Amino acid sequence: MTKKTRTQRTRPDGAPPPPASAQKARPAEMRRATARERRPVPQRRLIATLAALFLGTACGTLFLLWLPSHTLVHDLRTRGVATWAQVTSSPRDKFGSAGNVEVRFTASGRTVETVLSDWGGERPGGLEPGGTVSVTYDRQDPHRVLTTAWVQHPPAVTAPMLWGLVLSPFFLAGTVLLAVLRHRRLRDRRPQQRTTTPPAPRKEHP
Numbered sequence: 001m002t003k004k005t006r007t008q009r010t011r012p013d014g015a016p017p018p019p020a021s022a023q024k025a026r027p028a029e030m031r032r033a034t035a036r037e038r039r040p041v042p043q044r045r046l047i048a049t050l051a052a053l054f055l056g057t058a059c060g061t062l063f064l065l066w067l068p069s070h071t072l073v074h075d076l077r078t079r080g081v082a083t084w085a086q087v088t089s090s091p092r093d094k095f096g097s098a099g100n101v102e103v104r105f106t107a108s109g110r111t112v113e114t115v116l117s118d119w120g121g122e123r124p125g126g127l128e129p130g131g132t133v134s135v136t137y138d139r140q141d142p143h144r145v146l147t148t149a150w151v152q153h154p155p156a157v158t159a160p161m162l163w164g165l166v167l168s169p170f171f172l173a174g175t176v177l178l179a180v181l182r183h184r185r186l187r188d189r190r191p192q193q194r195t196t197t198p199p200a201p202r203k204e205h206p
Helices: 022-037 046-080 148-152 159-189
Strands: 080-089 102-107 110-115 132-138 139-148
Touching: 046 080, 046 132, 046 139, 046 148, 046 159, 102 132, 102 139, 110 139, 132 148, 139 148
Parallel strands: none
Antiparallel strands: 080 102, 080 132, 102 110, 132 139
């Protein structure tokens, strides 16, 4: 009685077929590859928008709020003249904060009517029309004027400055995270090409 032996099937190139475990792993690997292909990739336009928002908030906070305010306080402390001014108008904006507060005072023998300069995007509150307040103006340009209290002790930070300080790191973090995510997703989508070459077919001699 002869025993039946299982013949091993070979592929057309002469190499043996892959083991059964590798054949079962192929569908799972294909599903994972398909899932990687379907994952959305952050667009460059979104990353560029977040980068522009970061630059806008950071530069705006620095060059439009912080630097001009400190320069004004420095100039008024250096060549400012203190005097009493009458508040002629004290409106409020839609958020309830002080708006363009108008004052009238005498500088170099002439009457000056102007708007109080802002510090960090804000103006002092609690000033009522008809009241008086101590102000310090620039003798070279009387329209640059702040309350004397703010010249001596300016606010540490204002609401516009705070918004800029909060939003700038948020936009920067979003830009970095999306850029890294885009790089990883695109890298995963690239097919992993194997450099292994199939064995050369054997030449059979007659």
